[in-house]
Amino acid sequence: MSSEIANGISFLHNISEKHRLVHGDLKPDNILLTKDLQCKVADFGGAKIVKYTMSTTTHTEVTQGQMTRAYAAPERLLTKRKPRPKKEQDTYSFGVIIHGILSRELPLAQFSSEAEYLEAVKEGERPDIEAIVTLKEDHSSLEGDLAIIDCLVSVMERCWQQNPDSRPNMIVIRDELSDLLNQQSPQEIQRSVVAVLENIELFLPSERSRNTILLRQFNPSTGTFNKSKNEKVIFQNICFL
Numbered sequence: 588m589s590s591e592i593a594n595g596i597s598f599l600h601n602i603s604e605k606h607r608l609v610h611g612d613l614k615p616d617n618i619l620l621t622k623d624l625q626c627k628v629a630d631f632g633g634a635k636i637v638k639y640t641m642s643t644t645t646h647t648e649v650t651q652g653q654m655t656r657a658y659a660a661p662e663r664l665l666t667k668r669k670p671r672p673k674k675e676q677d678t679y680s681f682g683v684i685i686h687g688i689l690s691r692e693l694p695l696a697q698f699s700s701e702a703e704y705l706e707a708v709k710e711g712e713r714p715d716i717e718a719i720v721t722l723k724e725d726h727s728s729l730e731g732d733l734a735i736i737d738c739l740v741s742v743m744e745r746c747w748q749q750n751p752d753s754r755p756n757m758i759v760i761r762d763e764l765s766d767l768l769n770q771q772s773p774q775e776i777q778r779s780v781v782a783v784l785e786n787i788e789l790f791l792p793s794e795r796s797r798n799t800i801l802l803r804q805f806n807p808s809t810g811t812f813n814k815s816k817n818e819k820v821i822f823q824n825i826c827f828l
Contacts, residue, residue: 613680675751682746719816
């Protein structure tokens with residue numbers, strides 16, 4: 588999943604030699620899963636085209652969208668003005684998405700309020716990783732799984748650096764995660780997909796005819812994730828797809 592999301596973002600950031608597309612509101616709600624759990628980046632309501640010429644960079648707004656502050660880069664939170672669209676902001680959001688994939692928690696889960704979380708982000712704090720530590724402990728006897736977790740944690744921490752200039756280019760992240768994926772057994776990946784699909788209850792969007800679901804199946808009325816038939820099996824397997 589992480590590899591496919593990174594591939595989609597890097598494509599947006601490098602559509603052509605002179606044009607780049609900054610998504611502007613990357614979050615699990617805007618990542619769709621197909622019936623075989625392939626990831627698709629969606630919802631470009633806040634996207635902006637960035638034009639590059641030999642001497643200047645210009646920013647052309649496509650549509651006016653609202654950012655989701657829990658996944659927004661700190662530089663977007665620090666200014667009252669609308670910041671210029673930059674691909675580094677998408678990179679930060681990708682880091683927070685990776686945190687959710689590994690921890691199964693919302694980024695502000697350990698904070699008493701969104702306001703407290705946002706202030707912490709501005710000061711350089713990041714979502715709690717205790718759940719990820721627990722995940723590593725649960726897989727301590729599986730060297731291959733630990734290597735995957737360690738790689739994803741490294742990507743996460745590099746992507747959500749406070750300084751935008753310190754965040755890696757998404758092409759670098761795409762290639763790194765592609766290499767990691769290529770090291771995995773295709774048969775084992777397929778078994779993981781089958782295990783997830785056998786145990787998960789897919790809550791589709793309002794139109795049942797669609798063949799995609801949200802990466803984050805979030806219930807806004809309760810503020811929780813929808814439960815599956817076998818949550819433990821899903822959580823253990825879906826990380827490594």
